[in-house]
Structures are given as structure tokens and as C-alpha cells.
Amino acid sequence: MFIRIGHIVTTVVGALLIAAGFNLFLIPHQLLSGGVSGLSMLTGYFTPLSIGVLYFVYNVPMLIAGWFLLGRRFILLSIVSVAAVTVLITVVPERMVATDPILSSVFGGILVGVGAGISFRVGGSSGGFDILGSIVTRYRDFPVGSVLVALNALVILAMGYLQGDWNLALLSMVSIYITGKVVDMIHISHTKVTLFIVTNDTDKMLERLLQIERGVTRIPAEGAFSHAKKDMLMTVTTRYELAELKRIIKEADPLAFVNIVETVGVMGSFRKRSV
Secondary structure: OOOOHHHHHHHHHHHHHHHHHHHHHHHHHOOOOOHHHHHHHHHHHHOOOOHHHHHHHHHHHHHHHHHHHOOHHHHHHHHHHHHHHHHHHHHOOOOOOOOOHHHHHHHHHHHHHHHHHHHHHOOOOOOOHHHHHHHHHHHOOOOHHHHHHHHHHHHHHHHHHHHOOHHHHHHHHHHHHHHHHHHHHHOOOOOEEEEEEEEOOHHHHHHHHHHHOOOEEEEEEEOOOOOOEEEEEEEEEEHHHHHHHHHHHHHHOOOOEEEEEEEOOOOOOOOOOOO
């Protein structure tokens, strides 16, 4: 298990964006973020307890569950994120950047989504329901952001009931929805693409492609004009791994013809990227 310093730094930067989204946009208007952070805010609005401390305490059982069900590297990075957010909430000043609650819900959601998304991108999470979402998507191929939106519905209903202000509850839902969409834009490992590769150097190409542990189908092909015998290789991968795969193809055969199409769904055996 190896964690790069750059990944830790990226996780801390993500935590800073999350803390900024909380203190500069959401908390001043008593809006909620999603999941455990939303529970922390909701509790903090009705009690004198610190939102940062509540955020840490509520995350502990999630981190313990993730330790047993997800990869330890994933949880260690999540612990870094949770600890950093807890500290940075007390460091970033709480001030109302935008007086309009609608603008605050939008930009707060964007900041939190970017922060959580880059934490996912380096192999961790921002804790809380992100961990539950990762557990779900590990066994069911759903977008992480969409799972988080579903999990957050109960938090919003609780807010509307306790505060009696459904305008704030609905604005919080807007913020959470935007956060989920931003997470999905950044964390793209659930999006599949299919590559059709026509090459004159099949053996070398296969040697390189099989290094990424993806299945490859070899299909005999013939040029319609030249009648030259070639091979077409087909493989399915994720957008997250696409850049690396394109680099490998260029190195193995710079003249290879590659058609890349987005895949609607995959049935059967497909190795998901380990957490």
C-alpha cells in the first residue's frame, strides 16, 4: 500500500475547497451540504456544538465501516480528508460572500463537489456518505454522485421538518444536486468507453494492452480497398484510464487506427478499477 505525497496534497486541497464551500456559502445562509456534513450542519444549527467537531464524530463510524469493506489506501486518504476538513472549518473564516441564498447554494455546491471529486480522483473520498456511495458503487455500477443525491434526500426532509422553512431545504437540495453532478464530472471511473483498434503490429499491441489488466478481443479484419489482412482489437475501459490507454497505443503502433465510442452499458465480466 503506497500513498504518494502528491495525492495527500491533492486531498488536502480538496478539503480546503470543501471547507470554503461550507463557511463562505452554505453555513452563513444555514443551508445544508450532503450526507454527514449536512447532518453536522443541521445539528450545529440547533445546538451550540461545533460543526467541525460534529463532522469528525459523525464520520468515525463511516470510516470504520469503510476500513473493512473498502481498500485501506482509500480509507487512509479519506481519514486525511476528514481530518483536514475538520481543521480547515475552524481556520477558514465564516463570512457571507454572496447575500443571495440561491447564488450561495450554487457556488457552495460547486466548491464542495470539486473538493469531493478530486479526493475521489486520487483514490480517496471526503468521508461520510461518500464512503457509503463507494461501497454501493463497488458492488453495483452506479454513478457515485447519483448515489449520494439519493442518500441525501432524508437529510433534506429532516431539515424541512425541523426548521419549518422549505425554501432553505429546497435550496439545499439544489446545492446537493450540483455537488453530485460536479463529482460525477470529475470522478469518471464509472463511465465506460469501447476502443476498436486496427493495427499492423498485433503482437506488440497485445503485449502492451494486456498490461493494464483489461480483456481484449482479437477480430480478424480485411481492408475493403487494399484487401490487406489485419487485426482489429476491441477492449472496454473507463474514461479514467483512457488517457493511459491512448498513450500505450501510440507507443506500440503510432499508425494504428483507433475508434473510441462511449459505452451505454456492460454485461458480463468487467474488472472494475480497485479502490
